[in-house]
Amino acid sequence: MRYCIVFRGLFLTLLASMVMPPDLAAADLKPRPVIVPTSEPDIQLQVVTEEWVPYNYTNQQGQVDGRATQKVHEVLDAAGISYEIQVFPWTRAMKIAQTQPNTMIYSIFRTPEREAHFEWACPLLRPVKEHLFRLASRNDIKLNSLDDAKRYITALVRGSVVHEYLLSKGFKGGVNLDLSADPSSLIKKLLAGRVDFLITTEFTIYEALRRIDKPYEMVISAFEVRDRSGERACMAFHPDTDSELINQVRRALAEHNRRYIGP
Numbered sequence: 001m002r003y004c005i006v007f008r009g010l011f012l013t014l015l016a017s018m019v020m021p022p023d024l025a026a027a028d029l030k031p032r033p034v035i036v037p038t039s040e041p042d043i044q045l046q047v048v049t050e051e052w053v054p055y056n057y058t059n060q061q062g063q064v065d066g067r068a069t070q071k072v073h074e075v076l077d078a079a080g081i082s083y084e085i086q087v088f089p090w091t092r093a094m095k096i097a098q099t100q101p102n103t104m105i106y107s108i109f110r111t112p113e114r115e116a117h118f119e120w121a122c123p124l125l126r127p128v129k130e131h132l133f134r135l136a137s138r139n140d141i142k143l144n145s146l147d148d149a150k151r152y153i154t155a156l157v158r159g160s161v162v163h164e165y166l167l168s169k170g171f172k173g174g175v176n177l178d179l180s181a182d183p184s185s186l187i188k189k190l191l192a193g194r195v196d197f198l199i200t201t202e203f204t205i206y207e208a209l210r211r212i213d214k215p216y217e218m219v220i221s222a223f224e225v226r227d228r229s230g231e232r233a234c235m236a237f238h239p240d241t242d243s244e245l246i247n248q249v250r251r252a253l254a255e256h257n258r259r260y261i262g263p
Helices: 002-019 022-027 067-078 090-099 146-151 161-168 184-191 202-211 243-259
Strands: 045-049 083-087 103-109 119-121 130-135 154-157 177-180 197-201 219-224 233-237
Touching (some): 045 067, 067 083, 067 103, 067 233, 067 243, 090 103, 130 184, 154 161, 154 184, 161 177, 161 197, 177 184, 184 197, 184 202, 197 202, 233 243
Parallel strands (some): 045 083, 045 103, 154 177, 154 197
Antiparallel strands (some): 103 233, 119 233, 130 197
């Protein structure tokens, strides 16, 4: 009987070594879960922007693209910062940038009203001229001054710098301003005759028309908004963003501007 017991024990030990790796069979251990390290670095900076072609927008592949976006990538990569860019309606992007530390927003114009709300890195873009565009067929519209436009309806993005600017000049929402959170809707309103003007840059309205297969010749500048044409768009940070991180970006931006022209 004793030999049977010994034989049975040897048989079980041999069986265990056949179905389990030798190291686990010998130690009688259960396999431990495999821990796969993440390849993604910790995000140091949350970056937000809006749809503003051709500077920052979501392309057909769902990626954040554009002239300003490319420069932001180059600057932040040169600064050695890990980041993530997300696109929101402008008012939401501004809300995030003003309430969440370690957040950067672009392309944002630096104005006296916004100065104290952010830490700034400038310039991101060269100055761009903005115009009141009308349909080329609307020969009935004649403007000699910005005040003349108050007799008409102008489409623009809610909360944008041009919205703030026109409010300061006496324009009013629901009276002579048609406000929208969706920039792509503005050109459609102009073409449909629902508004009289669209205030934007030549680059932006050209790209907006191209996207819907309409020729640029359908519109014409009725008035250049000269008071704003010298302003430059920047990158701006929540004031509680890490100061060394901001300085890294400022240095990288200054070097980029020294070496390259544009966008």
